[in-house]
Amino acid sequence: MFWSKKKGSDWISVGDLGTIGLTLALAIVIGFFAGRWIGGKLGNPTAGSIIGFLFGTAAGFIEMFRAVSRWNRRMDRGERSDTEDSEEGQ
Numbered sequence: 001m002f003w004s005k006k007k008g009s010d011w012i013s014v015g016d017l018g019t020i021g022l023t024l025a026l027a028i029v030i031g032f033f034a035g036r037w038i039g040g041k042l043g044n045p046t047a048g049s050i051i052g053f054l055f056g057t058a059a060g061f062i063e064m065f066r067a068v069s070r071w072n073r074r075m076d077r078g079e080r081s082d083t084e085d086s087e088e089g090q
Helices: 009-042 045-089
Strands: none
Touching: 009 045
8 A cells, every 4th residue: 555654665755756846847947047048158048048948848857757767666666565465474
């Protein structure tokens, strides 16, 4: 069960998933402002903002995919150990 008291790692998994939205938003904002700064240095802050936004969005989605993959691996390992525990108890 997901809310089982015997596992402390469940709450860590929930924390990992809770950071996905924050990570995506921060990546987009950082990419936007970094692109704007670089674009300003090169003479076109608008183009830099757009390029930075696109790079930030890509980086955010890549990190989101990695976080979800980590969470899925943890859940798979937990389900396997739960299944093994219930088989041993029978």
